[in-house]
Amino acid sequence: MSSRRPNFFYHLHPPFIPEREARFRYTFGLGGISAFLFLILAITGVLLTFFYVPTPEEAFPSLEIITFQVPFGWLMRHLHYWAAQAMVVAVVLHLLRVVFTGAYKPPRRFNTLIGLALLVITLLLNFTGYVLRWDEGTHWALVVGTHLVRETPLIGDALYYMVVGGPDPGPATAIRFYAWHILGLAVPAFLLIGWHVFRVRRDGGISHRPRDHDRAPRLPRARLVQTETLAMLVVLAALILLSILIPAPLGARADLPARPDKAQAPWFFLWIQALLRFLPPVWAGVLIPLGLLLLLALIPYAIDRSATGVAEWFNRQGRLAQVVVVLMFSGIVILTLIEMGQ
């Protein structure tokens, strides 16, 4: 049809997508938004590495230099922060959408596992970034978090040393969290995102109703690319506006061994902080989160093995999976709200 050869970005997309599933209210574009947020994080992150110093003495001052002296440093930092929080929200909502529309059903079961791995990496990226701020609010999160790691049965001590780099959090920990953040988490995340997107194409594109392909209405990829571009522009504009209006938090610098007013986990781990009030740490911090992850992983393989009902919101076949997920996330939200009220 075209005398010109399509470029790389066009070629990444399928030539046609089913019109019904291309609608915004089917997917809300959450997967694409998550990937775009990762791109923003990568670019702002690279710019931040020119100024951030990963040692306990210099981490916080280097953040102050970024925020108050470097031209547009404040924008890079706030964008990085807001894109990170938005990404956690986006990937969770994407997970919910995938479950509610049955997009985990065969042949997309393995891709769901890749997605779960990306969920975990996203949360860990946010946590390591939070700790790297090295101010009063975040420092005790580091102590608590690393001690929870230690609670893991069998491999707890080894994991602790891999993360902390010594008997107590100190200079080695700062550089390790930095290494984890960039090389141990973001780089694997990039590769996994690539694999995840590849699997989407290989598994037949966006999850859709099984029907006669030749007769269902379709959209050319040009339209898809246009929509994606629109979403990217809007998301970027919204994040920049948010960054201008609301700064990323920066507390007073952390000075060991001062005691905190209120040990505060990052918002997405507040539910674990709530559990820690009445459960032993090995349960609250290790076994329950891993158990929930396992439960999510079992959705395509055990909880709902049927192959029908794909691309139908709240399809009947996947009812059990939907209930499990609703209960799980309601519980997490309730625990979070309780902890916020403390």
Add this chain to the structure above:
Amino acid sequence: MRAMPTLTPDDPEPGQEARLSRRDFLTLAWRGALWATLGAALVALGRLLGFAQAGPPVTFTLDRPEVYPVAALTPVAGGRAFIGRDARGLYAISATCTHLGCLVQRASAGFSCPCHTSRFDADGAVVQGPAQRPLARLALDLDGEGRVVLHLAQEVDAEFRLAVT
């Protein structure tokens, strides 16, 4: 983004060839906005990456002028400069080699650079070596207590002297 070939040709109406069509205007606005944004982003990126933090100190408080003898070159400020003295007063020669910036050392009748063997005479003029320009002269003044102050970042000409009684 390359324009896809249009499915319905948009020929201008007869007699209105010069009018900008709506599609062209939208394309212009679209491309204009994107290029402007990209331009602003590149300028901002340049400013961000060009930020330089306050560097190491450039002002050094030295000794009282009497300490520096005539016809000798005294290294000061950790070897970053040499203080000389003649009948008219004190002067400072920068020890930064004008080739690629290594610190020169005292040699028999002047200075020599350990990095690429440039050689200078006692006044800083080039004797030999890849360096092309003479060693810079640096500004000196006195502080409130009568001590010599060296300004590493301020160059002066070869005639400059800090007059001392």
Add this chain to the structure above:
Amino acid sequence: MNPDRRLVSAALLLLAVVALAVARELRSPTPKTLTPTLTGKPELCLTCHDGLEEISPSHPLATFGCVRCHGGNALALDKPLAHAGLRGGRNPSDFSVVEASCGGSDCHSGSAEAQRDHIHRAMTSVQATYAGAIAQVRRAFGAQPDAIARFGVFAIRDDRVVSARAVPELAPFDPVALGDPQPVRAFAANCLHCHLSAQPLMQPYYYRGTGCAACHVLYGSDGLSRSGDPAISKTEPGHPVAHRLTTAIPYTTCNACHSRGNYSLRQMAFLPRPDLPLSGAPLPEDRLRDIYQPIGQFTRCEWELDCIDCHTSTEAMGDGDLYSSKLDIQYIQCKTCHGTLTEPPRTATITDPNDVELRRARLNGRYMLQVGDTVVLTERGEKLGAVRFVDGKFLQTLKVSGQVLEVPLVTGSACQQKPDEQASRYCHACHAYTHP
């Protein structure tokens, strides 16, 4: 790509937001960096406080910077973050934080021998401990059998007790916990707002600092700032006149506590003096009216001079010992400078180039002193550097105004002084202020 309307709007929206970000960057203040030579770490405080005065010639900004004394966050330009960790709020010399701000053996926690442990001296002085008043009131109402001090406004120990009249430590004064009778509790509630840790009343003539700043930082009677720093409010009372430490302390500073009124033991309340306004603008300055309350007995020199022209460093700052009464530390008398009928004032000659009097003269800046000068010597061996013996005359240079006065001597005059009546109240009998 053929753009549709939504794409173009989105692109323009993005452009607008980017323009907003650029505008905000261009509007943000250019950071003004100061790297003090003492710490080597850059500080951005002057970005907002551009125009602030140098605190003193002995504490130059280029050497000390701001954070060494004040604490706070050197690299922040956001007000709450920049001021997080500020020692003592606006006043780093408040006794709760003074050791961190002003202390150190190179600084004001130096050696006791050279009387350079200013922090210890100030914190043990009766002006800081209020021990004398507390002991007297407790004895008056039967809470303790004698007038020896046991309590002060804060707990303090003196490990090096020199005087026989000094005590080694004071416990914090808490009449409720001690079970003291009601009048003592009323005293604690109503009468403890004039010691060096007390917050001043926010009224004209009462504005002052706490800690070292109570004396060494000057406040106007109206409590308004005249500093060059644009970040300091010029309309809110409670600020010092300028960001400056001084040893030329005028009587108005002493009078932020002294000569403010009277305590009534019957009502257990403080009765402010009725001749000065308690709100609104202060009256124009009048030394005779301002220096002493209407009931005071004093001679003309006492209101023509400032307090520090007579009262010595030991009297004002203490000598490092904890005393039970101001009478143990306050000792200057008229005869110290004026002599007696038979003897001229005692003198001493400055021989040591490191003599503290030479340093004091330089710090004050109103009078010159050098090795070889002869100055008046007090009964306790303190040299009064501002009162010099020159060409057969005693000349006093006033420490605030710089005016030079000749000291009239008692010998060879018509004075009726008796050898055994040397307290200054005997001088007042004749030299009351109507008889100069």
